[in-house]
Amino acid sequence: MTSEYNKWHHPYTPAKEFKKKVAYFSMEFGIDQALKIYSGGLGFLAGSHMRSGFELKQNMIGIGMLWKYGYYDQGRNGDQTMRANFIEKNFTFLEDSGLEVEVKLHDNPAVKVRAMVLKPEIFGTVPIYLLTTDVEGNDYLSRTVTNYLYDANYLTRISQSIVLGIAGAKIVEALGGADVYHLNEGHGLPAFYYLKDKGVKKNQMVFTTHTPEKAGNEERDGRHLNRCGFFGRYLSEQELQKEMVNGGMINYTVSALRMAKKSNAVSKLHAKVAQGMWKDYPGTSKIIPITNAQNQKFWQDEAIEKAHKTKNTKLYRERKVELKKTLFAEVMNQTNKLFDPNVLTMVWARRFAGYKRADLLLQDLERFEKLITNKKYPVQIIWAGKPYPHDFYGIDIFNHLVHFCKQKTNLAVLVGYEIELSRKLKCGSDIWLNTPRITREASGTSGMTAAMNGSVNVSTDDGWIPEFAKDGKNSFILPAIDPNMPTWDQDKLDSEHLYDILEKKVLPTFYDHPKKWQQIVFNSIDDVIPEFTSKRMATQYYKELY
Secondary structure (H helix, E strand, O other): OOOHHHHHOOOOOOOOHHOOOOOOOOOOOOOOOOOOOOOOHHHHHHHHHHHHHOOOOOOEEEEEEEEOOOOEEEEEEEOOOEEEEEOOOOOOOOOEEEEEEEEEOEEEEEEEEEEEEOOHHHOOOOOOOEEEOOOOOHHHHHHHOOOOOOOOOHHHHHHHHHHHHHHHHHHHHHOHHHHOOEEOOOOOOHHHHHHHHOOOHHHHEEEHHHHHOHHHOOEEHHHHHHEEEEOOOOOHHHHHHHHOOOOEEEEEEHHHHHOOOOEOOOHHHHHHHHHHOOOOOOOOOEEEEEOOOOOOOHHHOOHHHHHHHHOHHHHHHHHHHHHHHHHHHHHHHHHHOOOOOOOOEEEEEEEOOOOOOOOOOOHHHHHHHHHHOOHHHHHHEEOOOOOOOOHHHHHHHHHHHHHHOOOOOOOOEOOOOOOHHHHHHHHHHHHEEOOOOOOOOOOHHHHHHHHHHHOOOEEEEOHHHHHOOOOOOEEEOOOOOOOOOHHHHHHHHHHHHHHHHHHHHHHHHHHHHHHHHHHHHHHHHHHHOOOOOOHHHHHHHHHOOO
């Protein structure tokens, strides 16, 4: 079948200020609960960007991957601990674009890559082309390259980058080419090498760097990548030497920073951290801040929006109780625990990674017991999140919380942290806990969508938070500590500050001063919209990066 989407096509005439043709490459897109090709924050961000691109009539397309088994489906073992399930996905709402290209993967010179298209009318996004190697004519191994998002196999991960980058760039060529090629994180780096060889100019290539975590900035042996076909052709030793850093390695972030005309970090604080991280590598592009954001129309509850606009406290409280009941039905279903909509409910929900400290509240068990058994100021706490399926440290923290919470009537750990559960948690919580070690969170966006729905941020002063927070007025912020201290000492100090804030500020305000609490909630929504909505972000990308 030949699709109208085998040429650059939008269902609208692009707006004048957004007429530049932009191809946006991302390893994951969180578009809708049903399209399970995302793992977390990076995908949620890309999804919101594609939605706002559509709403603003931008001349943009997305280039991504069609993961046969998605990331993973998070389930439970018999003892309620976490189990990663890999279930085949069949998305019948995707259309075959009719576009197929070939790439070299390792010793196979002609692996076929096909592009399926997510049309704008399905979920209200710009057209997104999703690449698959599960194509008739490919050998078994080649067909498995697009099985799992962030595959644990080293060689498969390299192949995935080649498919996203080189096959993605070839698909854009087949569509008529772009004015700007935007890499969202370094996964699609081979695109820049391929495009450069094809005569695409440096001023057409831009790059977004995300995590300051070492594991998130891939680094691989340069000669091995050359054998794998990573650069689109075989580089001579002399050419390779120019690309390598750190003793024969290719650092995806460094290479992308060098090849892009301009790059961006995803918050103002992250821009400073990123500039510091990469300053010793010559030839890297300027890193400007464009703070992450989320799509208001998709994430904000309509009744909450209405109550906020009219400052109708009664309507807000009635709706919040309904939203809490929806969330607590999920808690009951998963954990057989009955939560009370009149009790202050705290949520910690995001990817389970060590530096995000899901278990920060459990640092001082004596103090924690006091907090969760306080009859005057009762609390309910929910944790949710998906560790990488092979991050055994993250999974261990998750399982530790499961065991700890089992017999506690007001504590729950939920599985299945995807878009729908994320929405329930943000709408049904009073407090959104955000506890990364300072400077380790590039941006973090879950607190933005929580704030849109009246969940007040209690957070360390990291990522996007310094641009938003007014302590005691729209959020509650932990006092600054020295990020160079040993992590053990940081965790001890931050946990003490967190208990203090909850005991002395948050709980008394919520229960004893409901009018003041309501003001904080409305201030929070005032300050998050429109500054942290993706319409602002998508516009800023066109103005400042493209």
